[in-house]
Amino acid sequence: VEGADRLHALPSRLLGLAALRAEREVAEALAGTGARKWHYAVLAALVDHGPVSQSGLAERSGIYRSDLVAVLAELTGVGYVAREPDPADRRRNVVTATEAGERRLAELETLVAAAQDRILTALTTAQRAQLVRLLTTVVAPR
Amino acid sequence: VEGADRLHALPSRLLGLAALRAEREVAEALAGTGARKWHYAVLAALVDHGPVSQSGLAERSGIYRSDLVAVLAELTGVGYVAREPDPADRRRNVVTATEAGERRLAELETLVAAAQDRILTALTTAQRAQLVRLLTTVVAPR
DNA sequence: CGAATGTCAGTGGAACTGAGATCC
């Protein structure tokens, strides 16, 4: 029988390990400025696509709409986003990134980008692109 | 400005998403027979490399020494592994896979393999190998 | 009415920490 290392080539295991390190790298990078990954995700989603309702924002950014509440409370508390009732549908809140929020996003952007670089440090530029392509395919809705 | 989708091409995000789906797929596959991913990891590590102490097993399989205790309790409880004090060093326990454990591993193996297949269903065989190669490089000790 | 929205409380799993007991 071959001395196969079942664990070390298992895709699900490799994904878990890589994701764990990536998560940590990002968290560590953002921790210095008191931000967490959802702060970046929410700000990026808002700046890239404009104001939305909370449920729409949850869908865009991937956060759960329950957990979004706490994140928005933090971000509005420091003035990075504004949350106002939608006059057209009073069930909804319209969430908008403020100018301070856009500046904050730019700041976080460099930190996140540096973290990505640290995560993929062992890969060439072409390999990084390929990895992103493969992962995008894997993650794509069936 | 380009309408760039910062989030959708972010490696750390893609890794997190893919890992989450993979984790779920494996958990779901194993849940049918009452196993969890650590059961497979521990059995595979034991069968592939032979008996070890708990700390060695923890290192091999990636589980924490603290959490390993509970997993071993479950596996010894149903007779898949044996845990005996090491006569040469009585601080240690020697953990061994029983014959029933080897049969159990074979059973879990097919379930786990099927889960991997479901995870990577959108990729060709060559792409899967490439993904494993890239992830292995990313995860490799620096 | 049913359906959607925002909010809150809570669950379960996993990674991780700290401390004790035993033994080298």
Next chain:
DNA sequence: CGGATCTCAGTTCCACTGACATTC
């Protein structure tokens, strides 16, 4: 003695669920 090993208790974080009030 210092250091390693096993064990237990507990913390923190995150994805996720369920329920509720309000509004469409």
